[in-house]
Amino acid sequence: xxxxxxxxxxxxxxxxxxxxxxxxxxxxxxxxxxxxxxxxxxxxxxxxxxxxxxxxxxxxxxxxxxxxxxxxxxxxxxxxxxxxxxxxxxxxxxxxxxxxxxxxxxxxxxxxxxxxxxxxxxxxxxxxxxxxxxxxxxxxxxxxxxxxxxxxxxxxxxxxxxxxxxxxxxxxxxxxxxxxxxxxxxxxxxxxxxxxxxxxxxxxxxxxxxxxxxxxxxxxxxxxxxxxxxxxxxxxxxxxxxxxxxxxxxxxxxxxxxxxxxxxxxxxxxxxxxxxxxxxxxxxxxxxxxxxxxxxxxxxxxxxxxxxxxxxxxxxxxxxxxxxxxxxxxxxxxxxxxxxxxxxxxxxxxxxxxxxxxxxxxxxxxxxxxxxxxxxxxxxxxxxxxxxxxxxxxxxxxxxxxxxxxxxxxxxxxxxxxxxxxxxxxxxxxxxxxxxxxxxxxxxxxxxxxxxxxxxxxxxxxxxxxxxxx
Numbered sequence: 001x002x003x004x005x006x007x008x009x010x011x012x013x014x015x016x017x018x019x020x021x022x023x024x025x026x027x028x029x030x031x032x033x034x035x036x037x038x039x040x041x042x043x044x045x046x047x048x049x050x051x052x053x054x055x056x057x058x059x060x061x062x063x064x065x066x067x068x069x070x071x072x073x074x075x076x077x078x079x080x081x082x083x084x085x086x087x088x089x090x091x092x093x094x095x096x097x098x099x100x101x102x103x104x105x106x107x108x109x110x111x112x113x114x115x116x117x118x119x120x121x122x123x124x125x126x127x128x129x130x131x132x133x134x135x136x137x138x139x140x141x142x143x144x145x146x147x148x149x150x151x152x153x154x155x156x157x158x159x160x161x162x163x164x165x166x167x168x169x170x171x172x173x174x175x176x177x178x179x180x181x182x183x184x185x186x187x188x189x190x191x192x193x194x195x196x197x198x199x200x201x202x203x204x205x206x207x208x209x210x211x212x213x214x215x216x217x218x219x220x221x222x223x224x225x226x227x228x229x230x231x232x233x234x235x236x237x238x239x240x241x242x243x244x245x246x247x248x249x250x251x252x253x254x255x256x257x258x259x260x261x262x263x264x265x266x267x268x269x270x271x272x273x274x275x276x277x278x279x280x281x282x283x284x285x286x287x288x289x290x291x292x293x294x295x296x297x298x299x300x301x302x303x304x305x306x307x308x309x310x311x312x313x314x315x316x317x318x319x320x321x322x323x324x325x326x327x328x329x330x331x332x333x334x335x336x337x338x339x340x341x342x343x344x345x346x347x348x349x350x351x352x353x354x355x356x357x358x359x360x361x362x363x364x365x366x367x368x369x370x371x372x373x374x375x376x377x378x379x380x381x382x383x384x385x386x387x388x389x390x391x392x393x394x395x396x397x398x399x400x401x402x403x404x405x406x407x408x409x410x411x412x413x414x415x416x417x418x419x420x421x422x423x424x425x426x427x428x429x430x431x432x433x434x435x436x437x438x439x440x441x442x443x444x445x446x447x448x449x450x451x452x453x454x455x456x457x458x459x460x461x462x463x464x465x466x467x468x469x470x
Contacts, residue, residue, distance in 0.1 A: 022052075022240040027059040027152055027173040036236045037183030037243045039335040042140035044110075047332040049238045050083035050137040055177060057133040062154045062171025067122040068099070071154060071170075072161035075133060076113045078149035080178065084136035086114040092132050097121060105162055112141075115161045127171070140178070148178035183235045183243040184335055185228065185301070186255075186325040191344045193222040193308075195316040197434055201348050202263070202312050220265070222308045223274050224321050225344030227255060229294055230301035246297045248335045252328045254291045257306060258340060259321035261287040263314040269304035277307065285314070291326065306343060318348045350380075351433040353464035354387075355444040358413045361425035367449060368413040370429055370464065372442045374403045380435035382409065386417040387428040393421045403433060403440075437466070 023034025034055070041048040057075065065071050073091060086107030091098065100119040107114035116133075133152075140148060151174040155161040160168040195201040196219070204219040230245070237243040261267055261283045267290045268280035281290050295302055306323070310316060325338035359368050374380060382401040386394040394417040403409045417427055433440050442464035448457045 022054045022056070023178055023236065024056040024058065025150055025175045025177045027057065027150070027175045030175050032147075032176045032179055034236055034240070035179040035181045035234060036144075036238075037232075037248065038144040038180040039183050039248050039329070039333045040144075040238060040243075041332045041334065042138070042144070042238060044081075044083065044139040048139065049332055050139050051178070051238055052240050053084060053134070053136045054240055055135050055138065057135070057150050057152060057177065059131055059152045059173055060171075061125055061127055061129045061131050062152075062173070064127045065120045065125050067120050067124040069120050069124075071118055071120070071156065072104070072158055073116045073118055073131070073133070074113060074153040074155060074161045074164060075116075075135075076151040076153070076164075077138070077177070078112075078151065079142035079146055080138045080140050080148040081110055081112045082107065082114070082136055083109060083139045085109055086116075086136055088116065090114075090134050090136070091116050091118060092134070098125075104158060115158070117158065138178075144180040147176040147180070149174055150177035181232065181235055183231055183237075184248050184325070184327075184338070185230045185232050186338045187228045188323055188341055188343045189226045189228075190342055191223055191225040193224060193344060193346045195318070195346060195348045197348060197350045197436060199312075201315040201434075203310065204316070205349060220310050220312055221274050222310075222346065223270075223344075224257075224259075224306040224308055224346070225323075225342075226303060226305040227323055227343060228301050228303045229255065229325065231299050233299075242299055244297065244299050245295060246330060248330055248333050249294075249296050250328050250330045251296055252293070253296055254293045254326045256289060256291040256324050256326045256340075257321060257343065258289050258324075259346075260317040260319050261290065261308065263310040263316045265308070265310040268307050268309070270307040271305065274305055274307040278304065280309075316346060316348075318346055320345045348434065349437075350435055351431075351437045351440040352467055353431045353433070353440070353442045354467060355429040355464055357426060358417075358429045358444065359426050359446070360414045360417060360419070368444075368446045370411045370413070370431065370442055370444050372403050372409045372411070372431065372433065372440065374405060374407055374409075374435060374440055376403075376435040376439040377405055378435070379404050380433050380440070382411075382434075383432045384411060384416045385430045387430055388420065389424065389427070391422070392424050392427070394427060395419045403435070431464070 025032045088101040091101045098118045099121045104117045105115040153169045154171040194205045196205045204222045235243045237247045262285045264283050266280045268277040270277045320342045322340040323343040324340035327335050327337050329335040380403045397416045397418050443461045445461045447459040
């Protein structure tokens with residue numbers, strides 16, 4: 001019979017490592033508590049750091065045993081290995097203490113399994129008695145790519161435990177011991193801001209900020225959106241406690257905003273109502289980026305609004321403003337940048353009109369056109385475009401026009417869209433007019449003109465639609 005070397009011969013009851021959250025798995029209920037930050041390196045390769053001792057496996061014994069009898073508990077780790085040697089005191093019976101518990105195979109540093117020989121107390125143990133195994137420090141071997149799985153097997157003999165054959169175990173169960181998730185938090189709350197056409201887009205409309213609402217003419221501050229930066233609650237570090245910013249990032253970590261900030265003024269991170277500014281930056285023409293450093297210690301969230309203050313002298317560009325987390329990773333961490341995403345948009349108010357059905361068929365004596373009418377006190381730019389059917393394209397035409405103050409403007413459909421692909425003739429017209437919505441109206445008009453007689457026949461017109469109001 002094969003001999004086994006006992007690594008311990010006396011009962012050693014180990015205490016749980018205190019002071020941390022740690023991870024645990026109950027194999028009977030499939031409940032795992034404790035998720036580790038996937039950005040950290042828990043491998044044995046420098047600069048990896050082992051996960052601290054104290055991760056626990058709880059299960060029922062699985063098969064009754066008489067007093068004084070030996071049984072063999074085998075624990076296999078899928079995706080991890082021991083960073084410190086196992087000991088008999090790792091195993092504690094939750095109902096009746098084992099008379100003895102020793103490591104008889106595996107359990108050395110670098111092993112992915114351990115076999116404990118346990119001796120039943122004089123009164124014996126029921127199959128339902130709870131067993132808790134508190135593991136020593138662990139190294140993760142799968143690069144945090146998958147959960148670490150713990151498998152518990154109970155055998156009657158040492159030979160069977162070493163062979164680890166499916167047909168010979170008295171009881172077996174398994175479950176996720178360690179899970180991994182993103183530890184860094186960077187979330188955006190978007191907002192939409194409108195530059196006022198009444199102010200030639202040099203100022204914002206009322207209600208742009210979340211605080212007091214000043215008169216339109218006085219609105220020079222826009223709350224573009226806000227971000228929250230910190231760590232994810234409940235995600236652990238190598239010590240088995242709540243991950244901290246210093247575990248993931250270090251100095252020079254910053255948030256970077258990208259947009260067209262050429263209307264000058266300043267850009268700052270602020271309290272949510274833009275009333276108190278933090279680290280404001282002066283802007284100038286051509287400015288497209290701004291960065292602000294962020295805290296790199298602790299676990300408290302940093303929530304800030306992005307506030308854009310303009311001078312009122314330069315028109316604000318309609319745009320989407322993006323924010324990204326620009327990370328300098330901590331040692332032994334692989335914390336990565338979080339890609340740019342929209343934190344807010346700036347629109348220009350004014351008028352949008354659409355002709356849902358326009359056409360460009362027929363001889364030159366057939367007319368199809370839009371007629372725009374202005375009651376505005378200033379000239380207004382008009383941007384025209386075509387909306388086509390799926391798979392149909394429009395050849396480039398004229399898109400920019402000027403609607404004079406108090407005048408009409410006639411725009412032929414063929415001017416905007418001279419021809420369509422696939423021999424198509426129908427599309428929709430869209431007009432964006434830089435004038436107040438209540439000052440602009442329009443119709444779509446089709447007709448037949450006889451150049452010999454000068455007579456216009458077959459005339460039809462319908463009002464241009466205003467999206468969101470019709």
